Amino acid sequence: MTETAARKATGPAWPRLGLTQETIVFFIAIAFFAVFAVTLPGFMASDNLLSLLQNVSVLGILGVAMGIVVIGRGIDLAMVATMAMSTAWTISLMNAGTDAVSAVLLGLGFAAVIGIVMGILIAYVEIPAIFATLAMSTVIYGFGRLALVDLDVIYVPEDADWLRAISGSVSGVPLPVIWFGLVALLAYAFLRFTRRGRYIYAMGDNYEAARITGIPVRPMTVLQYLLSSVIAFGAGIITASLLATVNIRVAQSTMVYDVILVVVLGGIGLSGGKGGVRNVIVGTVLIGILLNGMTIMDLSFTLQNLVKGAVLLVAIIVDSFVNPRDEQTAQQGDI
Amino acid sequence: MSAPLIEMQNVSKDYRGVFAVRNVDFNLHAGEIHALLGENGAGKSTLTKMIAGVTQRSEGEILLDGKSINFATPAEALDNGIAMVFQETSLVPSMTVAQNLYLGEEKLFNRLRGLYIAAQQFLSSLNFNVDPWANVSMLGAAQKQLVEIARAVRLNARVIIFDEPTATLTPEEKHYFFSLIERLRKRGVSIVFISHALEEALAISDRITILRDGELVASDTTDKFDRDSIIGHMVGRSLSDELFYHKHSEDGARKPGKKVLSVENLSMGSMVRNTSFSLYEGQVTGLFGLIGSGRTETAKIIAGVLKRNFFHGGELRYLGKSVRYRQPHKAVMDGIVYVTEDRKAEGFFDQMSIAENIYMGDIVTNPPPGGLTTAGAQQKITEEWSKLLQIRAINPNAKIVELSGGNQQKVVIAKSLTQKPKLVIFDEPTRGVDVGAIAEIHKVIQSLADSGIAVLVISSYLPEILVISDRILVSRLGRVVEEFSPSDATEEKIMYAAVH
Numbered sequence: 001m002t003e004t005a006a007r008k009a010t011g012p013a014w015p016r017l018g019l020t021q022e023t024i025v026f027f028i029a030i031a032f033f034a035v036f037a038v039t040l041p042g043f044m045a046s047d048n049l050l051s052l053l054q055n056v057s058v059l060g061i062l063g064v065a066m067g068i069v070v071i072g073r074g075i076d077l078a079m080v081a082t083m084a085m086s087t088a089w090t091i092s093l094m095n096a097g098t099d100a101v102s103a104v105l106l107g108l109g110f111a112a113v114i115g116i117v118m119g120i121l122i123a124y125v126e127i128p129a130i131f132a133t134l135a136m137s138t139v140i141y142g143f144g145r146l147a148l149v150d151l152d153v154i155y156v157p158e159d160a161d162w163l164r165a166i167s168g169s170v171s172g173v174p175l176p177v178i179w180f181g182l183v184a185l186l187a188y189a190f191l192r193f194t195r196r197g198r199y200i201y202a203m204g205d206n207y208e209a210a211r212i213t214g215i216p217v218r219p220m221t222v223l224q225y226l227l228s229s230v231i232a233f234g235a236g237i238i239t240a241s242l243l244a245t246v247n248i249r250v251a252q253s254t255m256v257y258d259v260i261l262v263v264v265l266g267g268i269g270l271s272g273g274k275g276g277v278r279n280v281i282v283g284t285v286l287i288g289i290l291l292n293g294m295t296i297m298d299l300s301f302t303l304q305n306l307v308k309g310a311v312l313l314v315a316i317i318v319d320s321f322v323n324p325r326d327e328q329t330a331q332q333g334d335i
Numbered sequence: 336m337s338a339p340l341i342e343m344q345n346v347s348k349d350y351r352g353v354f355a356v357r358n359v360d361f362n363l364h365a366g367e368i369h370a371l372l373g374e375n376g377a378g379k380s381t382l383t384k385m386i387a388g389v390t391q392r393s394e395g396e397i398l399l400d401g402k403s404i405n406f407a408t409p410a411e412a413l414d415n416g417i418a419m420v421f422q423e424t425s426l427v428p429s430m431t432v433a434q435n436l437y438l439g440e441e442k443l444f445n446r447l448r449g450l451y452i453a454a455q456q457f458l459s460s461l462n463f464n465v466d467p468w469a470n471v472s473m474l475g476a477a478q479k480q481l482v483e484i485a486r487a488v489r490l491n492a493r494v495i496i497f498d499e500p501t502a503t504l505t506p507e508e509k510h511y512f513f514s515l516i517e518r519l520r521k522r523g524v525s526i527v528f529i530s531h532a533l534e535e536a537l538a539i540s541d542r543i544t545i546l547r548d549g550e551l552v553a554s555d556t557t558d559k560f561d562r563d564s565i566i567g568h569m570v571g572r573s574l575s576d577e578l579f580y581h582k583h584s585e586d587g588a589r590k591p592g593k594k595v596l597s598v599e600n601l602s603m604g605s606m607v608r609n610t611s612f613s614l615y616e617g618q619v620t621g622l623f624g625l626i627g628s629g630r631t632e633t634a635k636i637i638a639g640v641l642k643r644n645f646f647h648g649g650e651l652r653y654l655g656k657s658v659r660y661r662q663p664h665k666a667v668m669d670g671i672v673y674v675t676e677d678r679k680a681e682g683f684f685d686q687m688s689i690a691e692n693i694y695m696g697d698i699v700t701n702p703p704p705g706g707l708t709t710a711g712a713q714q715k716i717t718e719e720w721s722k723l724l725q726i727r728a729i730n731p732n733a734k735i736v737e738l739s740g741g742n743q744q745k746v747v748i749a750k751s752l753t754q755k756p757k758l759v760i761f762d763e764p765t766r767g768v769d770v771g772a773i774a775e776i777h778k779v780i781q782s783l784a785d786s787g788i789a790v791l792v793i794s795s796y797l798p799e800i801l802v803i804s805d806r807i808l809v810s811r812l813g814r815v816v817e818e819f820s821p822s823d824a825t826e827e828k829i830m831y832a833a834v835h
Contacts, residue, residue: 193708195706195707196706201684205684209681211664211681212675213751214754273686
C-alpha cells in the first residue's frame with residue numbers, strides 16, 4: 001500500500017496521529033489548564049490546585065463505578081441516591097450511638113443490597129437498566145427518608161475522628177486523591193487483568209454473543225451493580241468526611257449526570273464494550289479543571305451547566321471528525 | 336450489442352488504504368440478468384453499493400447512459416432508477432408489510448383499507464405469499480426478503496441490484512423469485528445479483544462477472560462458464576473436487592459411538608413440534624430442513640440459548656442425565672457448545688481482537704489461575720487455534736471486523752472449540768463463507784468427529800449435508816421426520832422428505 005493511497009482514503013494527514021476521544025479530551029484539559037493558569041489569579045496557587053484535586057476525587061470515584069457499569073452496557077442512575085442514603089444511614093446510626101464498625105457495615109450492607117436488587121431486576125426480571133435504576137433511585141430516597149434517617153442534613157458526630165481523618169492529608173497530598181487513585185488502580189486491574197473484567201467488556205460488546213459463549217451473564221450483571229453501589233458508599237463516606245455533613249438532597253440533584261458526563265466525555269461509549277479507567281481519569285481531570293476555573297470566575301450554576309454541556313458536544317463533534325463513521329463501522333452497529 | 340446502461344471505468348474503492356475494489360471495469364446492459372460472483376470479501380457488495388449510492392468511489396468513473404454519475408445517497412440513485420435490495424433487511428420492524436411497501440409515500444391522510452388492498456394485490460401479482468397486515472418483526476428472514484424485493488420492484492427501478500437474494504428463500508420461493516426477475520427482464524429492467532449459489536447463477540443469468548480480491552478476473556456471457564471454471568476464477572485454483580462433488584463413502588460412514596444426547600418429544604410453540612432424535616459420539620449428524628422447519632430453535636433449546644418461558648415440553652437427556660438448560664452458561668460448562676448461524680449478531684465481539692475473541696471462550700470453561708488473564712496464555716491459545724483452523728490474519732491483535740467472513744467464522748468456531756466440548760452444534764457453519772474457507776471448515780468438522788466428539792451440523796445446503804454427514808436427519812414443520820444414511824441419500828430423496 002502506498003502512502004499516497006492511504007492519504008487519499010482518509011483525507012488530511014492528521015487523523016493518522018491516532019487521536020482518540022481520550023487524547024482529544026486530554027489536550028482540551030491541558031489547554032484549559034494553561035488558559036486558566038495565565039488568566040485566572042490564584043488558579044496556580046498550591047492551595048487551589050490541592051482543592052481542585054480534592055473536589056474531583058469523589059466525582060472520579062463515582063466515575064470509575066459508573067464506568068464499570070457502562071462498559072457492560074448498563075447505566076446506574078441510582079448511584080447518587082445509593083451514595084447519599086447509605087452514608088446518611090451510617091452517620092445517623094453513629095449519631096444514635098451505634099459503634100462505628102457496625103454503622104459502617106450496616107451502611108455498606110445497605111448499599112450492597114441495593115446493588116443486588118438492581119442487578120436482579122435488570123438481569124433476571126429483564127427490566128432495561130435505565131428504568132430499573134431510575135425507579136430504584138426514587139425508591140431508595142423515599143425508603144431512606146421514611147425508614148432510615150429523620151433529617152435532610154445530618155452532621156457527622158463530634159467524636160468521629162477516624163471519619164475526619166479519611167479526608168486528611170499525607171505529606172501534603174489530600175487523602176481523597178489517594179482514595180481515588182486506589183479505586184482507579186483496583187478497577188483498572190479488575191477490568192484489565194481478570195477473567196470477570198473481560199466478561200464485562202464482552203457483555204457490553206455483544207451481549208448475545210457473551211451469553212452463547214457461556215459467560216454467566218446474569219450473575220455478572222448483578223456483580224456490576226453490586227460493585228457500583230459499594231463504590232458509591234465509599235464515595236459517600238469520603239464526602240461526609242470532607243463536608244462533615246451528609247445532605248441527602250444530593251440524591252435529587254443533577255450530580256448523577258455529572259458522573260455520566262465524566263464517563264462519556266472520557267470516551268467510554270454508552271453503547272458499551274469500549275474504554276477503561278484511563279478514560280474516566282481524563283474525563284475527571286477536564287471536568288475538575290473546568291469546574292474549578294468557573295468557580296474562581298464566579299460563574300452562576302446555570303452558566304456552569306451550559307459550559308459543561310457545550311464541552312461534551314465539542315468532544316463528540318471532534319471525535320466524529322477524527323474517527324469518521326464510514327460505512328464499514330456503520331455496518332458493525334457503531335453508535 | 337448496444338452501449339451499456341451502466342459502465343464502470345477503472346473504478347476503485349479503498350478504506351484507509353485497503354482496497355475493497357481495485358481498477359474494475361464493469362458493464363451492465365439494458366434488460367440483462369447479470370450475476371456477480373466471488374468469494375467473501377472479493378468486493379461484490381462494495382462494487383454494487385457504489386452504483387446504488389450507498390458508498391462513493393475513491394477513483395474512476397461510473398457512467399449511466401453515457402453520463403458520469405456519483406450518487407451521494409441511495410435516495411438519489413433511486414431517483415435515477417437504481418434500487419438495491421440488501422442482504423441485511425432495511426425494513427421498519429414495528430410496521431406492517433403494507434406500510435413498509437409504501438414507506439415514504441404516505442399522504443397526509445392514508446386510506447388504510449386502500450393501502451392494504453393495494454399491497455395485497457401487488458404481492459399476489461408477484462406470487463409472494465406474504466400477509467400485508469403482518470408486522471414485519473413477526474416475519475421470518477425469508478419473508479422479510481420477499482417484502483424487500485417487492486419494495487424494489489414497486490419503485491419501478493430500471494436497475495435492481497440484489498445482494499444474496501436467495502440465501503434465505505425456500506426452493507419454492509426461489510422458483511417464484513426467478514420467474515419474477517425473468518418477467519422484470521422482459522420489461523427491460525436490468526438485474527444485478529450477487530450470489531454464492533453457483534448453480535443459480537448458471538441457470539438464470541445472461542452474463543457472469545467474477546471478482547477476486549477486489550479485482551475483476553472474468554466477465555462474459557453465461558454460456559462460456561461452467562461450475563468448475565467459475566470456482567477456478569473465484570479462488571484461482573480448482574477446488575470443486577475437494578468440495579462438494581465427492582462422497583466420502585469409500586471408507587464408509589463413521590459408526591456411532593456412545594449416545595451423547597437424546598431428544599424426546601421436544602416441543603416449543605409452533606416452531607418445534609414433538610421432535611425426537613439422538614446424537615452419538617464420533618459422528619457428524621447432518622440436520623437438513625427448510626426455513627421454518629424448527630432446526631435452529633431445536634438447537635437453541637438444546638444449548639440453553641432459547642429462554643425457558645418458551646419451553647413447552649419434552650425431555651433432553653445428555654450423557655444419560657435429564658437436563659433442562661435455562662442459560663447457555665450451564666450447557667457450555669457441561670460441554671455443549673452452539674456455533675451460531677449469525678456470527679455478527681451473536682457470534683463474535685466486534686470491538687475485540689482476534690486473539691481476545693478466541694481467548695474469551697477458553698477462560699469461560701478453563702478459568703485461568705487466580706482468575707487472572709494473561710497475554711501469554713491468550714497468545715498461546717490463539718496461535719494454537721489459528722494453526723488448527725488456518726485462520727489467516729496478519730496480526731492476531733487486529734480487530735476481528737477486519738477479517739473476511741470466512742476467517743471471522745473460523746474465529747467464532749475456534750472460540751467454541753477452546754471450550755473442550757463433547758457436543759458441538761454448528762448452525763449453517765458455511766453461510767456467507769468463501770469457497771476456500773468452506774473446505775477448511777468441513778475439514779475441522781470431520782476432525783472433531785474423528786476425535787470422538789458428537790457433532791450436529793445444521794445446513795440448508797444439500798451438497799454440504801451430503802458430503803459431511805455420517806447420518807442425515809431431515810426436519811419438516813418442527814420435527815425430525817426422516818433419517819438417511821449417506822450411502823442411500825440423494826439430494827432428491829432428502830428434498831422430498833423436507834418439503835411439505
